[in-house]
Amino acid sequence: MKILFTINYGENKFQMVRNLGYEVIYYNEETIKNNEDINSADILVTYNPFSTLDITQMKKLKYIQTSSVGIDQIPKVEVLKRNITIANNKGGYSIPMAEWIVMSILEIYKNSMKLHKQQQNKVWKMNMDTTELSDRTIGFIGTGTIATEAAKRLEPFGVKIWGVNTNGSNKEHFDKCFSTEEMHEVFKNCDAVICTIPATKDTIGLINKDKFNLMKSGTIFMNVGRGNIVREKDLIECIDKFRGVAIDVFEEEPLSYNSPLWELKNVIITPHNSWVSDKNKERTFNMIYNNLKKYIANEPLNNIVDINKGY
CATH class of the missing domain: 3.40.50.720 (NAD(P)-binding Rossmann-like Domain)
Known part of the structure; x- marks a missing residue:
């Protein structure tokens, strides 16, 4: 199973995910564009790459894990059409x-x-x-x-x-x-x-x-x-x-x-600054890792979002 990360959590963290049994690829969110490698991903771990990343081309995509709590950035029509699972970072900040x-x-x-x-x-x-x-x-x-x-x-x-x-x-x-x-x-x-x-x-x-x-x-x-x-x-x-x-x-x-x-x-x-902390990246990765561990074991995920409700 292949995961596309658009946020760089570091090679040690990526190796932890590989050890769960996943293939990991990373592309920078700020410059990402669809290619054959990206389009073959089953899972997307991301914040908001959707101005340049077109998930309609990612035919195998089944699950999007966001590092954010809000999901306004998610392409709602495509997610609903394909019943893609969305999980957010509820509680992370x-x-x-x-x-x-x-x-x-x-x-x-x-x-x-x-x-x-x-x-x-x-x-x-x-x-x-x-x-x-x-x-x-x-x-x-x-x-x-x-x-x-x-x-x-x-x-x-x-x-x-x-x-x-x-x-x-x-x-x-x-x-x-x-x-x-x-x-x-x-x-x-x-x-x-x-x-x-x-x-x-x-x-x-x-x-x-x-x-x-x-x-x-x-x-x-x-x-x-x-x-x-x-x-x-x-x-x-x-x-x-x-x-x-x-x-x-x-x-x-x-x-x-x-x-x-x-x-x-x-x-x-304050300039939308209340969420900022030096501990955010570690806390967010731990949430992502725990969900990926559950996903590969076919267990219920944490923080699944109802795309229609918006939370």
């Missing part, structure tokens, strides 16, 4: 993203942006506008791996943790969970609301002025899920009610130089 969430909450409550500016300008001035995370209620829109990893890290701060999922089912590390229909309870009652859900036909534009108007004055809003879930225009209109906002994903990326978000004093902007 949840730890660094959870740390970003904790960092951003603390930055807002401790007013660190102002303190950093004072340091840059050599200003010695005590800042009394700081507060505690303790006893707050933190709400997550979504209770998947990102939210769960963040909730685990927030528990020691002595907070209550609420979550929203499709049917309101209870989840470990969450004190209370609500269904999607009950989402308004989280916006109305939480001191911080953190959006971690994927983009689907049901979630695009879900967080808008109606939701922001429910939130208490002096609260925190954060988006680390997908940019098109939040109506940025509505967020900007409601910005004065927030103690702070932290955004890592945007409706259009890169964020326009002319976006008003750059100028808002209570907004933390």
Whole structure:
């Protein structure tokens, strides 16, 4: 069975895959183009080569393993037509993203942006506008791996943790969970609301002025899920009610130089950076290796994606 990698995990890692019984070929994702060698692959391990790689020519392809969590880049029509198995990297970036969430909450409550500016300008001035995370209620829109990893890290701060999922089912590390229909309870009652859900036909534009108007004055809003879930225009209109906002994903990326978000004093902007970690490549390869081990043994794979749902 032949595997095409478009990401170079190194010869030692490739040898581990060969030892499972696979033939391994590697072509750089940035320059890949179909040829006879590529077209004979049974499995594709990749991120997004699809601007130059045409899977319609890969007649033996049965399984695509992505290093990403999102699957927007996958050629959906061809995958559905041929019933190609798709597995993603669910949970692969949840730890660094959870740390970003904790960092951003603390930055807002401790007013660190102002303190950093004072340091840059050599200003010695005590800042009394700081507060505690303790006893707050933190709400997550979504209770998947990102939210769960963040909730685990927030528990020691002595907070209550609420979550929203499709049917309101209870989840470990969450004190209370609500269904999607009950989402308004989280916006109305939480001191911080953190959006971690994927983009689907049901979630695009879900967080808008109606939701922001429910939130208490002096609260925190954060988006680390997908940019098109939040109506940025509505967020900007409601910005004065927030103690702070932290955004890592945007409706259009890169964020326009002319976006008003750059100028808002209570907004933390990071350039879709929350997932980045020096441990990502090792963690991702381990996920891929475990799935390839299962695949050759004809065992159920982890992280199989429903291409129609988008996750």
